[in-house]
Amino acid sequence: MTAPFGSRLRAAVDAAGPVCVGIDPHPYLLESWGLPDDAVGLREFGVRVVEAAAGRAGVVKPQVAFFERHGSAGYAALEHVLDRARTAGLLVIADAKRGDIGTTGEAYGQAWLTPGSPLESDALTVNPYLGLGSLDPMRRLAAQHGKGLFVLAATSNPEAFDTQTSVRAADGETVAAAIVAGLATDAELGSEGVVIGATVRLADYGIDTDDLARLPVLAPGFGAQGARIRDLPDLFGSAARNVLVASSRGLLDDGPDGVAPAIDAAREEVLSCLA
Numbered sequence: 001m002t003a004p005f006g007s008r009l010r011a012a013v014d015a016a017g018p019v020c021v022g023i024d025p026h027p028y029l030l031e032s033w034g035l036p037d038d039a040v041g042l043r044e045f046g047v048r049v050v051e052a053a054a055g056r057a058g059v060v061k062p063q064v065a066f067f068e069r070h071g072s073a074g075y076a077a078l079e080h081v082l083d084r085a086r087t088a089g090l091l092v093i094a095d096a097k098r099g100d101i102g103t104t105g106e107a108y109g110q111a112w113l114t115p116g117s118p119l120e121s122d123a124l125t126v127n128p129y130l131g132l133g134s135l136d137p138m139r140r141l142a143a144q145h146g147k148g149l150f151v152l153a154a155t156s157n158p159e160a161f162d163t164q165t166s167v168r169a170a171d172g173e174t175v176a177a178a179i180v181a182g183l184a185t186d187a188e189l190g191s192e193g194v195v196i197g198a199t200v201r202l203a204d205y206g207i208d209t210d211d212l213a214r215l216p217v218l219a220p221g222f223g224a225q226g227a228r229i230r231d232l233p234d235l236f237g238s239a240a241r242n243v244l245v246a247s248s249r250g251l252l253d254d255g256p257d258g259v260a261p262a263i264d265a266a267r268e269e270v271l272s273c274l275a
C-alpha cells in the first residue's frame, strides 16, 4: 500500500529540500539550450532537468502545456520524462490544472493519478472554478491511490485577483479562502494542497496562515514572476515550512549546466531563511 502523498511529500522535502523544479520547455529555452522545438527536444530537455534535480530537490513540476504543443509526440515525451523523474526518486506534480464536471473530472483523475497509467504522477494541479464539488471524483481517486492534489486558490497571475478575492457570502469569506477551507486536513501534512502564488498577499484574500497549517502549499512565482525567496517567511509566516518553492524559468534560464547550481542556490537560500 502506497503511503499518502502528504507523508511522501514531507519525507521528500526533509531529504532534499523544498524547491520544486519546474520543467517548462518554453520555445526560447529549447533554442538557448541548443535543442529542437519538437518531441526530441522536449524529451532531452526534461531528462536533463530531471538529472539536475535528482538529489537536489524533492519535487519536479512539468508544465503539461509545453508538451501538449506537440500533440501525441509531445505526450510521449512527457510520459518518458514522468517515468524518468519517478524512477529517479523525485515526486512529480503534473501541472495540468485540470477541472471539469464530475464524470469528466473522474477521467482526468484516471489519466493522471491511477497507478500504471502512462501519465501517472504523484500529484496534479486542479482547477476548482467549476465548483469545489466537481473535484470530488478526483479527490476520491487521489485518496484511494495515495496521490496528491494541488487546488488553485490564490494564483500568481494578477488578472485572477478580482475573481479570487470576491466575497461570496455575508460572512465576508473570499472565493479563495472558501477553497482553502474546503480541503481535507486529516493528517499533520495532508494530501490535498493549495496553489498560492508567491506573488500574492494572503491578507488580500482573507487567508490566515493558520488556515494553511496542515496543507501543502505549492507556491509558484519565485524568480521570473518577481517573488523573492528571502521573503518566504513574510509571505507565509507559520505556514512557510509547508511551502514548495516553485520556480521554472528562474532555474532554467542559465542553460542545462546552470540548472544544478541554480537549484543548490535556491535550496540553500530557502533553508537559511527558514532556519
Ligand SMILES: O=c1ccn([C@@H]2O[C@H](COP(=O)(O)O)[C@@H](O)[C@H]2O)c(=O)[nH]1
Pocket: 022, 024, 063, 095, 154, 155, 156, 157, 195, 196, 197, 220, 221, 222, 223, 224, 225, 246, 247, 248, 249, 250
Ligand atoms: O498560480 C500559478 C499556478 C501555476 N503556475 C505555473 O508555474 C510555472 C511558473 O513558471 P515561472 O517560469 O517560474 O514563472 C508555470 O508553469 C505556470 O503555469 C503559475 O505560475 N502560477
